[in-house]
Amino acid sequence: MAERPRWQERQQLAHLCDLVADSLLPHLEPEPLATRRPQLTREEERRILVALSRVNKTIRGWDDDEVDDGEQGCASDQIVSCSEEAHSCCLPPDHHFDDGFSCLANIISIVVGLLHLCSDYIKHSAGNILMAISNSLMKFEAVWIQFVELVWAAIHTVSTCAHNHSTINATKGSVGCSSAAESISQDTTTESTSITSFIAVLKLRYVNTNRQIMTCLFRVLHIILKLLKLNDSELKDDFICLSIHHIQKLHWDPGYRLNAGKVVSIVTDDRRSLTKDSAQFGIVSGSLLQLLCSLVEQSDTEDTDLRDIFVELADVIPRLATFLQEQQDIPKSLSQYSKHKILMLMIRLKPHIQQNCSHVVCLLKLLRRHFQSPLHEPMFQHSTKLENCLEGSPFLLSGVGLGELQDKSTRHLQRQAMYLFLSCSIVLACSGNDSRLKCSCKRDQCCHKGEGCTDNCNYFGLSEISVWFQRCCLDKILDSKSSTDIVLCFLQLYMEEDDMLFIILLQLLDAPLISLAIDKMETKWTSELIGAKLFSVVFDPVHIFHQWLSLLHYDHLVLVDYLISKDVGVHCAQYLLRCLRLVSGCWDAFVDDSVYEAQIQKFNCKRQRTLKNINSLTGSSMEGTKLGSSHDKENKSKEQLFLSAKVCLLSLKRTLEDLHKKDLFPYNPKPLLKSLSRFEELCVQY
Template sequence: MLAVKGFRDSGERKQWREKMIVSRLHLLIDRCVRRRHAEGEVNLPAEAMEKDMLLSLSQVLREIQSCFDSDSEEGEETAAASPESKDHLCLERLVAHLVGLLGAKNVHVQHLAGNILVQVSESLVESGSQWDDFIRFLCDSLHLALVYSFPLPSPTGFEGSNIGSDVLKCEMKKADWCTVSGIFRVLRNILKRLSQEENEDVIDVYLDSVNSTLAKIPWCRVNTHAHNGTLGSIGNSEEGTVFPGNFVQFLSTVVQQVRFPEDSDAFGTTHLILQKITELVPDLLRLCQPKLESQSGSSMSRYLVHKLLVLMIRLTYQSNIKCSILLSWLQYLQHHFQRFLQHTLNRNKPVQDNCLEGSPFFVSLSDRDVNETHSNHLQRLSVFLFLRCSLTLLYTSRHADKDCEFDCRKKGMEGVFKWIEQQVPGDTFSNHGTYSKKSVDFSTCFIQLFMHEDDLLFKVLLQLLSVPLAGEEL
């Protein structure tokens, strides 16, 4: 049978079968989209339309999960009949339709569409066929979605004229902040799957595509329009924080999954993506700060603060991060996160043994206690990042010259001294006995602050070990 079809070996047979699968999936998804438009024209109830869409998407997901494992005669016949020239277009339409569904009002439709995209990615990686095109289409969709979500009177290239094809442009014209958030979620989930496979070539393609897309977007202009209400009527609500929240979460995952080797090529893929994310931090802070101020104390605000701090902490472990960047982050912490840094370290209440701190199942505590728990966590992160920036400025070899070294060491020392002075107030050197007692109390409270998160406890202790103990250094 194979000889009649012209297959030379099992590898060629597999490639033909996978091209057929892309065509079949495109037909299934196209049918879903056509049905949605048709039902909209006859004014079916929204509930009935959503139910039918969910059933159709579930069928597509099952099809993907099953067809890559099947070697049916029917599949071979379809593959032989599928023109190779249409494979590229089929995949592009498949991505366009699914990305379009990420902006659906129904969260279950969004979830299923995202799962299908992740499953398609995994299947194409396994097959070694068309995955490069797939990730490029997805990144082009992100770029176009940002173009149409934040319409900007911008320079040539950002209008979308040179991005993607008419297929993607047509679908992304309907994109909004929800679509952009959905694409970031999908890209994040794809990276987590890729990292499990440890396929460096595929990860390099992924990082190169993402880095290229991030580099083309003028984030400062997106900031301006986001602050002027381009996110719509929900701009100042908790839902309006979903877009920057997903963006920061995505970048944080990239930094976590990608390791920066000290001897790596300065122009390597890993170096470039980490450098780009580091450059994006000021824009991220400007994008998020108005939302943090308008939603201070809300669950979304606390989550956004958490992810921003985690992102910056992870970036500080880059061996090539400049001291000027650390200094700017230190100044940001001192200006915007004063409530966490200036809050006096107290002996914290013991955390219950039968639940995880910060868990949504922390039901036995009052709202006041839950808020205090979140504040303790954010205080830990803020203090750790503050000490990491300050002590790295003090004891690092990343300075450009002697003047830079002197200035950074001075500002690092000033920051640490003022923070300790706030925590241990009074004329500490006038009474040695009193000072010793205050120091012991402060040290005890400091350890107790971190002891409920042992990963942070070890990190902060290792950071303190980097401080030289020689009298002349102190």
């Protein structure tokens, strides 16, 4: 980015400083500091909102490029620096700095000071002004980076003071200022003395340190990031790196929130205050998680330039997850939202950290510790659906209870947790086949039973799958029909979200590798991994492909819709290509589903010999279970399964050819058409 003359930066800061100070500072200092209160009358609120609106419109209306090169000499002679006579910040004399930093500190401290006032409208308007200021300073890279750092300094100040107010006497608030400055003095381009001065000025601008200020500032940063991505700004990477460094320095003490709650309850003796404070804390956590997820958007997963900084962010997740878990009094809706965002963050970070087994092990431990409920919830309760009713119809509400409506969020969490668990476990289970993987975990951290690190990680991943499958599905594995039920219920769970459907389908294509990994291990361990072995057999990719087509009712037009979708088209094409390649190599299994049934029955025989091991792990008894029990549902004949799939795929081929000839398909379908042609040849030969 080309640097603009220094005088333009100072002029812009001086204009902003004068505008903000003249219009907004009087509303912060109408009375002595000791008697100032955040509550406002309706008339006071109206006057402040009018002033905020005028400031916002003025900043957005400025045309910073109206000064041409011919006027540069005249403009540069005008006095625009804080240290010169034509402009002077209203900061106390001992807080002045050169090069416009005083202006920047003055601007942000005034706007942030308004955030403490008890008006949601004022908070929203003040946040909009911060975003407008950010937009006006983006042309000056160094100044804009200082602006972002000072916003983070304000967040640290509120966080630190809130922490200290819950643990020490409020008269020692100065400790909060010094500790906040110390926590952000590193990894910034602004000097520590300047940060300390800014924090001191910030405390002059407002009194209370409620976390709503943090919520507003996280919202501002989140919208700034969205605008940077929308405009494909060169400052985006700087913003991401800077934000991650500051997030790592935030307080993550699980106890301080509880201590703060005790202080509130002692002082006010009002349960409503504690409940309100808990809800406020949940909103702050949600706004931080929203910012975190935006820092690692799905589109960034292939950006290797940011991989190292994202690995650093992965270290924050255990602290954040543990921290939120300690807050038992957060409203359920906010707790569900926080879990959703943490799972989304882990899913987005996984491509960056999966090259190191220790990070993958960490994710699995977090799932085991904090997400057992959605992870181990049975899939089979979701298999029933209301008939003769359009999804989304208002008549649906009359026939569905409140619990069933609330179940949607639970199912979403289950999808997220299950996908992350299976993808991480399969990565570890197959880690011996990937020479690129490295591991820095210690043997005693995971209770591995292997000799080398690779064996340890292999065993850990396999044992996690084994325990999960035994707990969730083992009692349903009675015969091949029950195995099909498991696959159908699993697919039905993900059919509700197309973007996750194809990601999990692609992941399950590696299920056979689990069985191969177990076969390579010592015989004494295989009895403990019976659940993982069974998972590999039940989730056979060819069988899953058959069941997925049946759930689509063999409608090739649905496949076309998937393929042309902007969101899932690429993943759907990848899945179809890999499945068609797999079908070519396993033609007999695709034509005759009895091959799958034979595998299940063969495994059932082996399972009888290890029944005692299973019972000892699950704590249940399966004596008297009859294999090959009757089933209520009617299955299509094996021949009909193949014929239906054949008609569907060949119809897809003809439709794609027709669209491609008319140049109506959004991308080149030739690789997929080639695979479908090979499939057609096999059908003719059969």
